[in-house]
Amino acid sequence: MHTKYGYDGGGLGMINVLVVDDSAFMRKLISDFINEHPGMKANDTARNGKDALQKLTKHKYDVVTLDIEMPEMGGLEALTHIMNDHPCPVIMVSSLTQEGAEQTMQAMEEGAVDFVGKPSGAISLDLHLIKEDLIFKIEAAAKVNMSAHLNKKTIPGRLPAKKTLPHKIEEKKILAIGTSTGGPKALQNVLPCLERNFPAPIFIVQHMPPAFTESLAKRLDHLSSISIKEAVDGEVAKKGTAYIAPGGKHLKVRKMGMSLVNEVTNAPPLNGHRPSVDVLFSSLAELKEYHTAALIMTGMGSDGAKGLLEIKKNQSCLAVAESKKTAVVYGMPKAAANTAETDYNLDLDEIAPFLNQQFCRT
Structure with a gap:
């Protein structure tokens, strides 16, 4: 139960998660957080983006948690491939730095649905501080309407109004x-x-x-x-x-x-x-x-x-x-x-x- 945010644990069935991080310690910590929750399971892990894409080719996951800084293939490059070839809800796991923030905003533009910040860098021993936030966001991500999320079209035009704001110039x-x-x-x-x-x-x-x-x-x-x-x-x-x-x-x-x-x-x-x-x-x-x-x-x-x-x-x-x-x-x-x-x-x-x-x- 996730009472802080109003999650009651029901309605979705088991949420299967792929955890992607180059640190074995972080993979285990994030997986443990997920597996402690009765409605979620860390089905598999990947050590970098390339490894994650191989896993996604073979299996379907409800949510992917994706580290940004990884060798061979980083999170941003992997995200582009995921959105093109295996579109699914992705939560970025980012460092709480200015560079990390800018990369995260880029990831959101490229298709990530949300993110969590590692409290103290790539290897965060205090990751438990964002555990509740991570669980909440995984549960939210599993409910994402991906067709709406990936839709980029814009329709110009004006709408008829059944109720309008006052339009006098002096109105505040x-x-x-x-x-x-x-x-x-x-x-x-x-x-x-x-x-x-x-x-x-x-x-x-x-x-x-x-x-x-x-x-x-x-x-x-x-x-x-x-x-x-x-x-x-x-x-x-x-x-x-x-x-x-x-x-x-x-x-x-x-x-x-x-x-x-x-x-x-x-x-x-x-x-x-x-x-x-x-x-x-x-x-x-x-x-x-x-x-x-x-x-x-x-x-x-x-x-x-x-x-x-x-x-x-x-x-x-x-x-x-x-x-x-x-x-x-x-x-x-x-x-x-x-x-x-x-x-x-x-x-x-x-x-x-x-x-x-x-x-x-x-």
Whole structure:
């Protein structure tokens, strides 16, 4: 049972995992963590990418954990081959360094569904610190909709609106986004498609550990017309800028005079999450004179659903969830749709045109 994140141990059957790492010690440690869980089994191990591809040719696995730094064939090269020849959910196992973060973001773009960070380098004797996170992410990865995950097409266009945000120029608007497993790729489908003069600040919670959100923000900023950065405590939020909650910290938004200010805190995790979508959304619910479009995209669990309901009760809100058709993991969007009765359930490719229509129409 995985009570911290709400996993009850049922519904999937046995999850078969291939563990890939060049260290025999790390292979055994990761395998032991997996085998201690009643719903999972480390079926086999591989010492590098080349070895892993040979194993994948002979057997089918529900999830692969893939180290990045390995001899003969590293994780990034192996990942490319896996996505082309044996597409399946892959979780990267990365060092918690700036270089490791950049490689991990590249891996997410190449098709990895999630990652965990080794706490103290390639041979982490303290790997038990991320054991719970690893088990949770393997369980989430096993639920991934691979056809949705691998779909890269983009459909331009505008959507008819059954409910809209107020469009008077003086109206104060906010866009808030929450996502988890599969989120980096989903964000890459949405943020670069927003119009350059997007007339609202954007606040984002992507479940990530420390050291990785800065790399995510830089990659998204490079691809986008709007500005995207990691949120800093005390900074004034500007229209046309997206602020991503730093990994391992909560992001709140408060009013100061006529401005909105980011508040980054080390408050305890909420329901296992820090950053938490619910924490961000609850702070936005206090801004009663604002109008919020709140978007929940792919992710496991229910983070954001209660906060979305709070926003709807306290202010003019447009509630949007990613559809089951395109969500890599349809957990968070489903919870939002059920708990807060979302106004729209949109395919991933429809979201950016819809937001441009809502915020940027004259």
